[in-house]
Amino acid sequence: MQVDPRRLRFLLAIARAGGVLAAADELRVTPSAVSQQLARLEQEVGRSLVRRTSTGAVLTEAGRDLADAAEEIERTLAAARAKLLESDEDPSGTVRVGAFYSFLSALLLPALPSWRERYPRLRFEIVEDDQDDLLRRLRAGDLDLVILELDAEEPSRALPARVTEIPLLDEPWKVVVPAGTITSTESIDLARLGLPWLGVAPSAAGAQALRRVRRTAGADVPTAHLYTETRTALALVAAGEGVALIPSLALQGVTQDGVETLDAPGLGMRRIVLRRHEGRGVPHIVDVATTLIRDAASAFSFETGI
Numbered sequence: 321m322q323v324d325p326r327r328l329r330f331l332l333a334i335a336r337a338g339g340v341l342a343a344a345d346e347l348r349v350t351p352s353a354v355s356q357q358l359a360r361l362e363q364e365v366g367r368s369l370v371r372r373t374s375t376g377a378v379l380t381e382a383g384r385d386l387a388d389a390a391e392e393i394e395r396t397l398a399a400a401r402a403k404l405l406e407s408d409e410d411p412s413g414t415v416r417v418g419a420f421y422s423f424l425s426a427l428l429l430p431a432l433p434s435w436r437e438r439y440p441r442l443r444f445e446i447v448e449d450d451q452d453d454l455l456r457r458l459r460a461g462d463l464d465l466v467i468l469e470l471d472a473e474e475p476s477r478a479l480p481a482r483v484t485e486i487p488l489l490d491e492p493w494k495v496v497v498p499a500g501t502i503t504s505t506e507s508i509d510l511a512r513l514g515l516p517w518l519g520v521a522p523s524a525a526g527a528q529a530l531r532r533v534r535r536t537a538g539a540d541v542p543t544a545h546l547y548t549e550t551r552t553a554l555a556l557v558a559a560g561e562g563v564a565l566i567p568s569l570a571l572q573g574v575t576q577d578g579v580e581t582l583d584a585p586g587l588g589m590r591r592i593v594l595r596r597h598e599g600r601g602v603p604h605i606v607d608v609a610t611t612l613i614r615d616a617a618s619a620f621s622f623e624t625g626i
Contacts, residue, residue, distance in 0.1 A: 322364060323361070323364050323365060323386075324360075324361075324364065325393065327357045327358075327361040327364070328361070328387075329347070329390070330343065330347070330354050330357040330358055330361070331358065331361060331370075331379075331383065331386060331387055331390060332387055332390045332391065333346050333347050333354070334354070334358065334370060334377055334379070335379055335383070335384075335476075336476060336478075336479055336485060337476075337478040337479060338375075338376040338377065338475060338476055338478055339375075339376030339478070340354050340355055340358070340377060342478035345478070345481060346478070346479055346481055346482075346483075348481060348482075358370060361386075365382065365386065367380070367382040368380050368382070369382055369383035369386060370383055391486075391487065394484075394486075395486065395614065398486075398607060398610060398611060398614075399611050399614075399615075410439070410440075410441055411439050411441065411442045411604070411605045411608045412441035412442060412605070413441075413442065413443070413605045414443045414444070414445050414605075415442070415443070415444055415465065415605055415606055415608075415609040416447065416462065416464045417444055417445070417447065417463065417465045417466070417467070417609070417613075418446075418447040418448075418449055418454040418457060418458070418463045418465070418466040418467065419446070419447075419466070419467035420450075420451070420467065420469060421448060421549075421570075422550070422567070422569045422570040422572070423467050423469075423592060424446065424448060425572075426569055426572045426573070427489075427569075427613075427616050428444075428446070428467075428613065428616065431612070431616045432444060435612055439608070442605060442608065442609070444609070447463060450521070450523045450524075451469070451523050451524070452523050454466040455468075455595075458483075458595060458597075459480065464596065464597075464603075464606045464609070465595070465596050465606065465609060465610065465613070466594070466596075467488070467592060467593070467594055467613075468592070468593050468595060469524070469525040469590055469591070469592055470525050470528075470591045471525050471526075471528040471532065471588065471590065471591070472588060472589040472591035473529070473532055473588035473589070474528055474532065479595070482597055482598055482599050483596070483597055483598070484595070484596060484597075484598050485593050485594070486595075486610065487591060487592075487593050488592045488593060488613070488614060488617035489569070489592040489620065490589045490590070490591050490592075491567050491568040491569050491589060491590050491592070491622070492567075492568050492583070492587060493526075493529055493565050493566070493587040493590055494565070494566055494567070494568055494571065494581045494582065494583065494587070495508075495510070495563055495564070495581070495582045495583075495584050495587065496553070496554060496557050496563065496564045496565075496566050496571075496579050496580070496581050496582075497513065497515070497557065497563045497579065497580055497582060498515070498557055498558065498560050498563075498578060499558075499577075499578050499579055499580050500580075501513065501515070501563075501580070502580065502582060508582060508583075508584040509537075510533065510537040510541070510584055510586075511537040511541060513563055515560070515562050515563050516541065516542045516543055516544040516562045517530060517534065517541055517543045517544070517562060517563060517564070517565070518543065518546075518547060518553050518556055518557070518561070518563065518564040519543040519544065519546040519547070520546070520548070520553070520565070521546065521547070521548045524548070525567075526565055526566070526567070526590075529565055529587075529588060529590065530543075533586060533587060533588075536586040543562075544561060544562050545562065547564075550570040550571070550574065551574070551576075553566060554566075554574065554579055555576070557576075557578075557579045558576055558577060558579050559578075568622055569590075569592075569622075572622065592617070594610065594613060594614065596610060
């Protein structure tokens, strides 16, 4: 089997955009060009890579495996490009990064001192905001990189033209309950917890995950309150006001009396991704910053919270 690696970007675009038409928009080519490249790629590997549905295109198991390999190639090339640029000159300038609190506090900010020592002329400007505003500022050119949270179990949305998405970290969702709520961890029935779910801000990935988990639970479990900060959710849980769905990263280094953290079937994963613009005119320091952030996420290890 001999695969032309140039065709992999078409499969990757379909995987990220969710269909041939959206992939064509992202790559700025015609839909027929995407279909032709996909067909040739399928001939090269001897397997079907995409299954077309009424709402778009879904990768087959072979397609997902090949798309994963394509992402790895993309990351390797980005790292190589950053190293080549680094060898040409000492990176200098400011990279503007937008992100959310748990990623900033657990991964990015602790890495800043070592990055500053390694690249003394490279400066990071950090912006903490909600996702809608971060994406708006990326579109407007006010930010170079944005770190976003997604519910990994939900279908990916199409990306704007010349915007790429780099997966950084997958982490499990956790159920946080008042201490003593569960007497046996052998079988946890989310529909029988006896407490409402705490509502999370609609723009957060947790809102999407909570809707999915509530559907999976098979019962009309109500929601109560509305929070944006993890510490608020934990305090509400400790007070017996409900149970919360919280990602593992947000629990790093956090302590709260009166609560317990549980795993349960069907919770799924939160995916943290980096989005950025690609193409001519993007400063090379953005490539360097992308590599640094990706490497920090790869090296991260979870500790037990609560």
